[in-house]
Amino acid sequence: MQAGSEQLGSSCPCEPPAPFLYGAETAGTRPGMCVAAVLPAGGSGERMGGATPKQFCNILERPLISYTVQAFERVTWIRDIVVVVTEENLDLMKSIIQRYGHKRVTLVEGGVTRHRSIFNGLRAFAENMPLGFQLPKPEVVIIHDAVRPFVDEDILFKVATSAKECGAAGAIRPLVSTVIASSPDGCLEHSLERTRHRASEMPQAFVFDIIYQAYIQCSNYDLDYGTECLHLAQKYCNIKARLIEGSPDLWKVTYKRDLYATESIIKDSLLQQICIITDMKEDTVQVGFLLREVLKTQVKQVKGISSSLCKNVHHLQNMFTEQCFNFIGINDKDSNFLVTQQIVDILKSTSLAVLYPIVLISVHFIVSENMSFSSRVEELSGIRELANEAKKKNILVYGLLMDYTKDNLRLRETVTQGTTVIAALIKDRSPGLIGQILVV
Known part of the structure; x- marks a missing residue:
């Protein structure tokens, strides 16, 4: 793995040096366990239709990813926050962390796909980095998209505590539209009964050893084409995740119009x-x-x-x-x-x-x-x-x-x-x- 890791300042001699780790605040123990977070932020933003990846698009003159990081920083019992970005965006993310004073954040270089990026983020807790750095392993790790800025402490607490009990947990929402499958000739093949299915959302949480072992066993096909972390825990570790009803605020910024909606929500809160x-x-x-x-x-x-x-x-x-x-x-x-x-x-x-x-x-x-x-x-x-x-x-x-x-x-x-x-x-x-x- 090539993980972007740069040391900032000196560290305590009894602890390993931290690559670009801001702050040394330790979290509270509200869930009764050690919790960390991995935020994959390596997307290219193709569906946004612009040159700037969506996680770095400005909302009120501030990058979107900064709002998501801030949402996790407000949760004092989350000890470490790992942000995974592409190599070309490492310097940009460092400048964002410095400018907005983000704490407890470690940067890791992402992979070529979403799952490979998440795997790199998890490795920051389990393997020595190129400079000999390793974060303390958490009991539970939360995985959350960097372009979902409105996550609150309540849902984070629910998925974290449920993961500790069941091994894995994730937020879900009712389907807005009926899901259909098309045949090779472009005709309707079948549709799913909407009342029996849900949309999988973020955040998702896992006992760290479970999700890490799932990624270690993961096939190249899953690493390259998969998107669902809960599926990996079930497929490779036989863990059935607990599903937690999430709020409407968990939606993902995907298209340009979502940026305007995000700005409007933030302005209303201000x-x-x-x-x-x-x-x-x-x-x-x-x-x-x-x-x-x-x-x-x-x-x-x-x-x-x-x-x-x-x-x-x-x-x-x-x-x-x-x-x-x-x-x-x-x-x-x-x-x-x-x-x-x-x-x-x-x-x-x-x-x-x-x-x-x-x-x-x-x-x-x-x-x-x-x-x-x-x-x-x-x-x-x-x-x-x-x-x-x-x-x-x-x-x-x-x-x-x-x-x-x-x-x-x-x-x-x-x-x-x-x-x-x-x-x-x-x-x-x-x-x-x-x-x-x-x-x-």
Whole structure:
């Protein structure tokens, strides 16, 4: 086997060196056993119809495979994550791991087929690599496609614990369409009764020794043309896998349209929480309260902070570590960008924007009886420079100009219109609108 293995830094003298192993975090023991994962990512993406393999296509400026790796990293009881890629994509995958700070990841060079790639991944736990490296052998190994980014801990736990009991387990889903067989002349030969059959999905899990022995015994034909790991465990080790009903989110990104669906799902998940930040001025606090009240009808969680930012930076930094990716900064009429600039500075000091683009909406006021909209917009033209600088750190800054009046009814109407704009900006996350002042 030729396994891509590069050592990163020094290792503990009592442990073998790790080829490109990021982090040394050990997992918890929720399933009561040692669990590892193998993610085959060697596909060429022919059905995607583009030059870039689908696992490296960008979703919100971030490669698809990074989302899948992140899903496994969230599961603390998975000790090691082996990602198998082709030789020509090893350097690309290394750069992805470094850029997005992935942990517990080891890279292995793939084979010419899916099964050969998985076999190479399993060998990382059972055989010395070219540099003398070998990962500790797990009791159970989970195999999952790198282009299925929405796997959650619940299904991983179910397949892992079922595999420990039965030797093998895998997720299944109901068939959407009836499966038919055609004869050599292109006519219908027979069809399967849809209610009696299921679609095999990922993740799948195995007692490590079982699936490894299955691959060792595997014929060249199976290695070159097979796709189903559960079948190998049954064929070569006489193991009947337990089948676990999976969720609709386990689908595989296969075609170009699937990338758009993936992006939409991620954007919806990012919309679930908004943090509104104001200073202590009466008008900003009032607008912040109204925004929070109206946004609660559209967003799962809305947090509000009213504070003197210069005195409470540490408090805000703590707020920014709670995985919120949407912020509204309400600026006083006389300060223009004070709140917005301080939010940007704090966000730059965190690692939030590494994984997802952060949206920051800079809210400003105009008292219509004192100043024209055009004059106020001209005053706020500096937001473009601020937004362009923030974009370099994956922070998307938009401007929103609102008519402020002491008439509570009119103010509520304005705020309600503003929330529609805010929700649209957060949902779309369009780089094309950054630095623009939108007026309500």
